[in-house]
Amino acid sequence: MSEPVAVSEAKALAVDLPRPAGAMRRYWGSHPWLVDSLLAAGYLAVGALWAVITPLSSGDWSPIAPILVPLVGAVVSAVALLFRRHQPWVVFGIIGIVALVSHLLDAPAEPFGVGLALYALFVYRSNRSGWIAFGVTAIVSLFFLPASVLFIVGMLVAALLGVTVGDRRRYIGAIVERANQLARERDQQARLATLAERARITREMHDVVAHSVSVMVSLADGAGALAEKDPQRSREAIREIGDVGRQSLVEMRQLMGALGDETADGEAQSPLRPNPGLGELPGLLESFRAAGLPVAMRTQGTPPEQAGLQNAIYRIVQESLTNALRYAREPRHVLVALDFTEEPLTLEVTDDGRAGPPAESVGSGSGLVGIRERVRLYGGTVDAGPAGDGGWRVRVEIPNEGRGHGG
Template sequence: MAERGPTTAGADTPDRGGPPRADAATAAGQPLGRFLRARPWLVDAAVSLVFTAIVVATLASEALTGQAVVTVWDVLTIAGTAIALLFRRRAPLTVLVVVLLLTTVITFSAQSNLLLAVPIALYAVAALRSPTIGWIAGAGAYLVTVVSLFAWLPALSAQLGEPGAFDIPVVLLTLAMADTVGVLLGANTWQRAERVKVLTERAEQLSRERDAQARIATLAERSRIAGEMHDIVAHSLSVMISLADGADATLERDPATARRALAQLSETGRSALQDMRRTLSVLGESTDAAAAREPAPGHADLADLVERFRTAGLPVRFSVRGTPIANATFELAVYRVVQEALTNALRYAPDAAHVTVAVEYGPPATTVTVTDDGRGAATGESAGSGRGLIGMAERAAVFGGTVEAGPVPTGGWRVRAVLPHPDGGRAAEGDAIGGDGDA
C-alpha cells in the first residue's frame, strides 16, 4: 500500500547464411571420426603399427637383397621405438627424447625408415603442447640428428661405403624437411583445436548470456505482475472496506443506501476478480490468446473509477483537459496512477472534505494531479509499505517521467505525476476533450 512520504522518481544479429552443407563423404566420415575421437588410443596404436610395418618391410627387403644384416639390437630398437610412439599423446616431449636416443644417438638407423619416428614425435609435441614448443623441439631434434650423423659417420662409411659428394647434404635436407613437415602438421592440428575451443567457449558464453537475459526478463515480468496485483488488490480492498463500513453504519437508518453500498461492494469484488484473472492469465497463455482478452483499463475508464471512489465515500472532483493519445500501455499507466493516488487518499485521508483529480493530456506530456485536504495527510501518518508510490514511480519511469508525492502547505496531500508521451503517440479518435471537463 502507498506510504505517505515525499518521493521523487526520474525518469546479436542472426547470421543470414543458409544451412551448412556437407557432401556424402564428409557425412559418411562423421561416425568414424566420432568413434576415433572417443578412443584416441586406437589412433596411437594404428600409427605405431603402420610405422612398425613400414620399418620392418624396409629392413626385410634390404636383408633379403644382402644390403643389410638384421641384428638383435635392430629388433630391440624397432620395438622400443614402436612402444614409445604408443605414449606420444600422454608424454610427447619424453617420447621425442626416447625416439632420438633410439634412432640417432645410441645408433644411427640409416639403413631403415626408423628415422621417421622423429617427425612423428615432433607432430605430437606441436599438436599437444604448442607450435612454439614444437618448433623449438624440432630445431633441437634436428641439431641432435646432425651431430649424431657426423659422430656415426665413420661407422656408417665402414658399413655402407664411402658417401658421395651429395649424399650427406641430401640426407640432411631430407631430415630437415621431414622434421619441418611433422611440426607444421602438428601446429595446424593445434590451431584447429584452439579454434574449436574458442568457438565452444563462445557458444557457452552466448548460452549463459541467453539464460541471464531470460532470468532478467522473468524477474521483470514478475515485478510487473506484482505491481499490477498490488494496484488491483489494494484499490479493491480499500474500496470494499469503505463500502462495507458505510453499509454497516447506514443499515438501520437508511436501508436503501446500505443496499446500494452492498451492491457496489459486490460489483467491486467481481471487477477485482476479473482483473486478477486477466493479469494472471498471461502466465500460461500465448501472446495471441492474451491479446484476445478484454483490454486493460485506460482513459475511457477513468470516470467509472472515480465514481467507484465516490460510492465508497470519497468526495472526488474529476477534471480532464486535452486529448488522450492512443497507446494502451500509456493509458494503463495513467489509469493506475489515478487509481493508486485515490486509494491512498481513501485509506489515509478518510476525513477529507475535498479530493480533486486533474488529468491534463499534453502535449508534450500528460500530467496527473491528485490532491486531498485530509488531516491524515497533513500529519504524515502511515502504516503502508510504500509499494504504491514505488509502483507509480516505476510506471512513470517507463516513459521517462516522474512522480512527486508529499504534503501541501495549506494542509493535505498531493500526488503529481508527469508522463511524457511515447514516440509515435497519437490522439485517440473520438476522445478529444476541449477545455475543462468536471465530473
C-alpha cells in the same frame, strides 16, 4: 511491431559458415582412440617393414642389430603414439630416444615416428612447444646424423603441417567456446528480462489490488453507516463488496500463477486508483497521433470489465504502438483492432511500413518479453512478425475474462 533486435541478430548470424562435417568425418572425430589405434598399427607395419627390408637390401643377415632393434623400437613407438593427444611431450621423448638408440646401435631407424610426435606437439600442445622440440631435434640430428639436412627438412615439413592444423583447431575451439558463452549470456539476459517484467507486472497488479481493497473498506464503512437509515442501500453496498472481493481474488490467483510463489512488495502504496484501462486508450492513441503516427482504432463487442485485463490490453497496445513509432518505415496507416465479440477476445496492431532492413534497435530488447508475460498471465497467445506488405503485425488472443486461469 516487434522489437527488431531479434531480426537484426538473426541477420547478423546469417554469415557464410563452413559446411558441417560429413558422416565419415564426424565418425572419426568422435572416435579418437580408434584413429590413434589405426595410426599406431599403420606405423608399426611401416616400421617393421623398414626394419626387415633395410638390412636385407644391404646383405646384412645378422638378426640382432639390423632387425631386432628396429622391430622393438617400432613396437615401443607405436604404443607411445596411442597417447599422442594426451601426453605429446612424453610421446616425443620416447620416440626420440628410440630413434637415437637405434642410430647409436647402427640399426636402421625410420624418421616417421619423430615427425608424427613433432606434429602432435604442435596440434595438441602449442606452437611454442612444437618449435622447442623442433630445435632440439635439429641440434641432435646435426651431431649424430650424416644426412641431417634432409632429416631436418622433413621435420620442418611436419612442423609446418602441425602449425597449420593446430592453429585451425585452436581457432575453431575458440569460436565454439565464444558461441557457447554468447548463448549462455543470451539465456541469462532473457531470464533477467523475464524476471524484471514479472516484477513490473507485480507492481501494476499491486495497484489494482490496493485499489480494490480501498474500495471494499469504503463500501464497508458506508454500509455500516447506512445499516439503520437505509437498509436497501446498505445491502447494495455489501453486494458490491462481494463483487470487488471476488474480482480481487481472481487477479491475485492469476498473479501467483504467473510468478510461481508469493513476493514481498516493500514499496509504498500506490495512489488509490487502477492502472490505465480501455477507457484511456483514446488518449493514448491521440498522443501517438501528435507524435506523427497515423493510428486509428476499431472496436467490436463489449469490452471486458476485469480491470487487470483492461490494463494488460492497454499496455500491449502501448508497447506495440511504441515499436511502430520507433521502427516502422514511413507508415501510412496503423490500425488497432479490438474484437470482444467472440471467445477468445483478440487484439491486433498492424502497420503498413515499407519493406526493408530493420531499423537499429533503440530499446532494451524486452518489449516482446513484456507482451508475452502479460498475455501468459491470462492464458493467451501472442503471434508477432512481419506482415505480407512489409509492415509488422502483433496479434494477441486472450480467453475472455481469463476464465480458467486464475491459478
